[in-house]
Amino acid sequence: MKNPRLVYDIVSQTAKAIRKPVTVKIRKGFDDSCINAVEIARVIEEAGGAAVAVHGRTREEYYSGKADWEIIRQVEEAVSIPVIGNGDVTSGERALAMREQTGCDGVMIGRGAQGNPWIFRELVEYERTGALPPRPSKQEIKDTMLRHARLQIEFKGNYLGIREMRKHVAWYTKGMAGSAKLRDEINKAESYEELEELLNARIR
Ligand SMILES: Cc1cc2nc3c(=O)[nH]c(=O)nc-3n(C[C@H](O)[C@H](O)[C@H](O)COP(=O)(O)O)c2cc1C
Structure with a gap:
């Protein structure tokens, strides 16, 4: 996150070297003095990245506080490649809320799936019907x-x-x-x- 030039080099060389789409996961920034997800996402797009996932916390924040979904919205506005929002999605409702608030094209789930692989069917169902399916027995x-x-x-x-x-x-x-x-x-x-x-x- 501190070195956009290096991001460009890694993404462009990888994209040239392989036939698969290159997708990149980034954070909001490195720390409070370096919030640059928008800039890095633009670099990724320019370098040939096919999609970008954004975790709305800086590296220094690790898991503290709430993920900043506003930065995901800003990235979504800044690039035309698909943006995958990430951070604090723990249910189907939260996934839809993230999509509504940020306009993101996809949602990435980390901790919410730990011990709860049913979260994926939950959010598919919630999106389809507006109701949560019953919890697993x-x-x-x-x-x-x-x-x-x-x-x-x-x-x-x-x-x-x-x-x-x-x-x-x-x-x-x-x-x-x-x-x-x-x-x-x-x-x-x-x-x-x-x-x-x-x-x-x-x-x-
Ligand atoms: C067990 C575990 C392993 C992870 N491994 C990686 C990883 O290899 N690379 C990465 O960028 N993020 C990794 N993460 C971070 C998640 O991708 C995600 O950005 C973070 O957990 C925030 O999303 P969440 O609130 O849905 O958990 C990992 C998270 C967990 C819980």
């Missing part, structure tokens, strides 16, 4: 956690896969009765079978 949440665990283990192997599942289980079960105890227990699970047994015992 406990059984569906459990089945999804176990499927997630199988895929994670297939991808990363048992040792890492099971350990990485611990944080996901915490996200999936946030707000459920007994979830604090389950989190403690899950931290001791060493295999898929142990995880399955625990989830079957605790989530009914």
